[in-house]
Amino acid sequence: MRWLIRRVLKQGKGAVSYEEDVHFGDTLTIGRAADQAIFLSDLRAALNHARVSAESGGRYKVESLILAGIRVNGQLTYGIDVGPGATIEIAGTRLVLLDPPRDFDAAVEISTLDKTEQAAEKAKRSKPTTLSQTWIGKRVPSWLLFATILALGLVLPALSHFSAPLAKLLAHSPLPTTRSWNPGPLDAAHRFFGDDCKQCHPRAFLTVRDESCLACHSTIAAHADPGAFNLPALGEARCASCHQDHLGPAGMVRTDQRLCGDCHTNLPARTQNASRLGDATDFGTNHPPFRVRLPAWDANGAFAPQVAVPAAGTRENSGLKFNHEKHLKPDLNTPKGKQTLVCASCHKPDAGGLAMKPIAFETMCHDCHTLGFDTFAPDREVPHAKVAEVSFMLDEFYARRALEGGVEDREAPGFVQTRRRPGDPPLSRQEQTEALAWARDKARKVADSVFTGRACVTCHTVTPPAADRGYRIAPVRVAGVWYDTARFSHNKHETMSCKDCHAAATSPVASDLLIPDIANCRQCHAGARGGGKVASTCIDCHAYHQSTTLKLKTL
Template identity: 65%
Template sequence: MRWLIRRVLKKGKSSISYEDDTHYGEILTIGRASDQAIFLPDLRAALNHASVTAIGNGQYRVESLIIAGIRVNGEITYSITVGAGAVIELGSTRLTLLDARGDYDAAVEVSSIDKSEQAAILSKRKKPTSLSETWISKRWPSWLGFIVVLVLGLLLPAATHVVPGLNTVLRYSPLPSTQFWNPGEIDAAHQFFATDCTRCHQHAFLMVRDTACTSCHVKTKAHADPAKFNIPALGDARCGTCHQDHNGQRGMISKDQRLCADCHADLKDRTRGASQIADIADFGDAHPQFHVNLPGWTAAGEFMPKSMPWASGLKENSGLKFNHEKHLKTDGLNTPNGRKVLTCENCHQTDAAGAAMKPIAFETMCHECHQLGFDTLAPDREVPHANVEAVTYTLDEFYARRGLEGGYADARAPTIVQERRRPGSPPLSRQEQVEALAWARDRAREAARTLFTGKACVTCHSISPPTAGESTWRVAPVRVSGIWYVDANFVHSKHETKACVDCHAGASTSQASNDLLIPGIENCRECHGGAHASGKVASTCIACHAYHRSPLLTLDKQP
């Protein structure tokens, strides 16, 4: 496709000349970068600002490549189809789309907007900023406003102090009472300085400044990382835009769904497809499936969690072997302390905040049944848990001492190990020591093999035997997510009225530890609906999600 680019050159007050150029391609690019078809040496233009595509029949498709948009025929737009004669204004440059002429498929005329014309355009678009620019005079509206404010804002509330019962009458009428002077109850977090108005209102007759907030909330996480959310309306918003005090005990945090849905309902369109986040408008009927965080490893063996949409039958490869069904038998289990019936609460206990579950601890939750003894002649002696080197060291130390001290009543042991040595007996000879320690080494390796592959470690873990020339056993690492929905806030203590299996369906019949027993969105929707749900718990975005918290930036360290 051939484009005719005609530039208007002004040589004098009445002398105009033209310079024609040809551009080949489907799309005509406009911007400040050197590779643009129409180069604009204007700092108000982005490097890649806009594009124009000829779509035939004298029609053109104008598209903005930046969030600010582009002015076409006097209106700001992001994408529009226009015909010949349409005018694009960008800084001090005017581009007029023309009908194709000659052997050209499309044409555009580029001209400059002189300062006087720019001033006229600006003046035309400018809205009135004073009464003198309108048909209304200043004096009588000012006096009328003054009298209304004086009577309603001062005299009428003040009269309640001299007229008995007037304040009660005014409170039940649309007219202002003394409550008119009180903007409302202070938030619970600010009650301790509620009488010190200047703590927030540092300047009379001015809005509360952000510095009044950040002087106390120094380490509060920044709400919008400008590198990640390049949206001026988000990053430049005042604290008081969303956090307004005098709205009651818990009125500082806005919970209105519009706070999030105004942007996220059509986020892909707003960012022209740059956002990878799905559009979300309401939990009840406009929310995608949850993304669950599962354990994963790189090719080098490094732990790297992976996020994926929840799906039925999804597996969680945590490296642990565990059978829920066996542990949740209704008739109980045989334990060293007798018959015992286990429930979910025996292992899954909430933390102090009542939000997440405490990590599973072998010592307090498993050890009562799964003891780590290794020698019938020393039933109270056990190896430590979760440390292969410590297990090996414990076994070597135990049997080396038994071999050197003697008195170990095992028919398989050499005589020097079985013999009980009396106090004052002569020390072992060099040969006897070598024999005793050789037995201890073999016995420790035998005990380790029994522990790792026979009755202890292999019950819950995947075990790899030592390779040739080594003596170290390998236990597959266990990495349970713990927090499966990292971008959502869930509090278990608020759901105590529900049984565990109501949300974690299949837990009592699960026989494999890689069964993902975490619920998806449909399970939550059984009780929770959108912001205006009827018959369900009305849930807004802020019920589960925090507001754009930066992991690193704080309010005192924003760029």
């Protein structure tokens, strides 16, 4: 089959010349490959882009060889039968299929689309994107939209505010009422009266006044004692300065760092050196060292913890003897065999995850530290209790043993060592007196061993008895809540390991202060702009300094 390929060459000043070539074959291939019958140098064309086959009756079959298809007569297609005059567009080239002239079976004319033609074709196929490309004007729709918004957004809700019948009618229709003016959801505590705007807004278009807040919150504690915090800006602030509703559940309590940082800066000058606090404006860059509650007792023996900044020699005087390092070693020898203890073996968080449950001897220590006192009664133990209770239990135990007889003790009277059987005559009054005297002496010896030798002294400081008193065991009291004005939740740090914050594995004595300092917390936490760390504002650890006695209505 003989094809005529005519190329249209555009010259200067609009002149056009033609260049003709002859191709033999049933199919005319088109693409960027070197073996194509019509070679296209445009990089947007595929190597094998399309092919055209001549059919009987002067018809042509056009086929796309790429998934994107080919544009024929302005329409994308994958294959189509066309007649002479059909136009094929590939990248920047236009091919027009012609009636074959004499001595040819098929003909095609090739021309280049200039930039003007390409832009015109693109604009012709594009959808309108501005109103100027359509018959619609801007002014009339704008005025109609403005009038609609004015009527539905202002006029109709305003009328429903002043007219109760209209408000009732609109409440059962899709038309807007004053609810459309609601700037956002209410706080959870205010939702039960949320439909009654007059609870907080007694007059239309009036911001909330303090009187509306105090109508319900009349007994709430004052936020700051004016005697302790003589700051006019704090005392004269409106409720709405810090508490703004219609911001959802998080709106009523401010959490931004400025709430505290605006006041807790340059405190010496602001308080005439009356404040004992350090400046705190950002946890990551400007925050004083932590202060902790250390166990202490006053002159009368009452627990009176002291608040101090830990230093190198700070000790925890809890009254307890304990070696963390020894207990955390693997494969401890215990009455139940080899065991390995971990922190969670003794330290268990309470139900809320805020603090730890108190250490209980019966459930955490007793398995290893039994309180047996007599080899002939291995199942009997003294209670983990006060000195008087332990002494009473020992007196009662040995008194009964002495009266029953059968005691294996060479120092006991003979009738106490003899096992009494049913039918034996009862002990005389003199024998009873001697038996009870032995029992009392035996109980005192065993008590000395329990208190100062085998049991109590292991963990407690024991003072021997004096003329006017018996044994004294130093009181034990762990602070429990270490931070005086801050809160910490173990529950929120459960992904951390205990050793990340507490150096218990290297602590040989109970007086070691194992509370982490601020540098430890700053490994993960930063201020409001945390960067690559956890963003932590003041309110994350501190509550607002409310007075426990003053009320808002008294200010």
